[in-house]
Amino acid sequence: MIYLDYQATTPLAPEALAAMLPWLESQHANPHSAHAPGRAAKAAVEVARDQVAALLPSGGRVTFTSGATEALNWAIKGTRGGIVTIATEHAAVLDTVEALAREGRQVTILPVGSDGLVDLDRAREAIMPGTGLVAAMLVNNEIGVIQPIAELARLAHGAGAQFLCDAVQGYGRLAIPGGCDMIAISAHKIHGPKGIGALWLRDGVTPEPLLHGGGQEVGGRSGTLSPALCAGFGAAAKLARERFEEDHAHVDRLFARALDRMAGWTLNGSRARRYRGNLNLCLPGLDVARLMSELRDIAFSAGSACASGSGRPSHVLRAIGLGDAEARASIRLGFGRYTSEEELMTALDRIDDAARAQRSAA
Structure with missing residues (x-):
């Protein structure tokens, strides 16, 4: 199996597994017990x-959560005032603000251009006094585009609002800009375990609790923590910090080779402002479901894993101006630390050959 779905999840690092094992095998104590x-x-x-925390800005604290979805829900629901966000955000943001809009909260969804980037002039017009929260994703999970987080945070603060950064796809891969008030991250996107994430809170920022109970965690989050999951997350973060330059250079090399290899396909989203471990490509007329069926030993995606099975075209691809047919003819290839150049080139050749055979038969 050649695994090219790093935006959905990443392989567990051996170092993370080793850090978890003692807490799974023999050390079972509750970390909130006094003995x-x-x-x-x-x-x-x-x-x-x-x-x-070592991969996050200074001047804040890390609160462990069950994952980034909980962290984002907590940050959004725990603030007051109007909300401004972007049309290409993850469903954990868009569905949450939609639910709050039904309850009467003022919500503004900013459009993006064909490159996937938000228009800062439109953002400036929308972020005004009365806005309580601006939420934006650092790296888009479908097209890899990097939003101007520092600029959006400045606009938010200028209007007296807090700024929430969904850094799930960028944490450990890019430096996270300063100016954020809350940052949501997830362990399984950086070769850690599933089932744990975190919300970083700038000092002085305290959203209302989402979960009520014992208030065990920093910021008042309730629930018993798993030392095993925390240890795995920590080990993965430590490794990401140590390998930051090496991982970045590896992904850059793979991206350049892959783009050359897939001549004739259209790259979705900005080429310049993107995380290069993401390759979202369109080939008009492609039947992606058939392609995935024909290449079952290659793991790649037609879009976000969170939206798979919905039958709807990607809201991200539609937001950048693709029609339904183009959106349905697009694939997402994600690669990273444990992807070899040889296996990536083999997979790309097979994907390209199968896709062109489809078009020839049609």
Whole structure:
């Protein structure tokens, strides 16, 4: 199997697994207990917290959550006032603000251009006094486009609003710009375990709790933490920090080779302002479902894993101006640390050959 779906999830790093195993096999104490085993578990959680925080801005604290969806819901629902966000955001943001709009919150959804980037002039017009929160994704999960986060944060603060950054696809891969008030991240996008994420809160920022109970976590988040998941997240973050330059250079090389290899396909989204571990490509007339069926030993995607099975064209591709037919003829290829150049080139050749055979037969 050649795995090219890094935006959906990444392979678990061996170092992360090794960090988790003791807490799964023999060290089962609750990290919120006062006895010696509980204190040992708590110490492991705090080590992990520091490791995760090392890839985030200074002047804030990391609150562990069940994942980025919880973190985003907490950040959005825990603030007041109008909300401004972008049409290409993840469903965890768009569906949450839609639910709040039904309750009477003022919500503005900013459009993007054909390159997937928000128009800062439109953002400036929309972000005004009375806005309580501006939410934007650092790296888009479908097309890899990098939004101007620092500029949007400045606009938010100029209007007296807080700024939430969905950094799920960028954390550990790009430097996260300063100016954010809240940052949502997820372990399984950086070779950590599924089932754990975090919300970084700038000092002084305290959204209303989403979950009520024991208030065990920083910021008042309730629920018993898993030392195993925390340890795995921390180890993955530590590794991402140590390998940051190496991983970045590897992805750059793969992107350049892949783009050359797929001549004749159209790249969706900005070429210049994108994370290069994402290649979203369109070939008009392509039947993606058939292509995936024919190439079952290559794992790639027709779009966001979170929206798979919905039958609807990608809202991200439609937002950048693609029609339904073009959106349905697009594929997403995600690669990274553990992708070899040889396996990527093999997969691309097979994808290209199968796609062109489809078109010839038609």
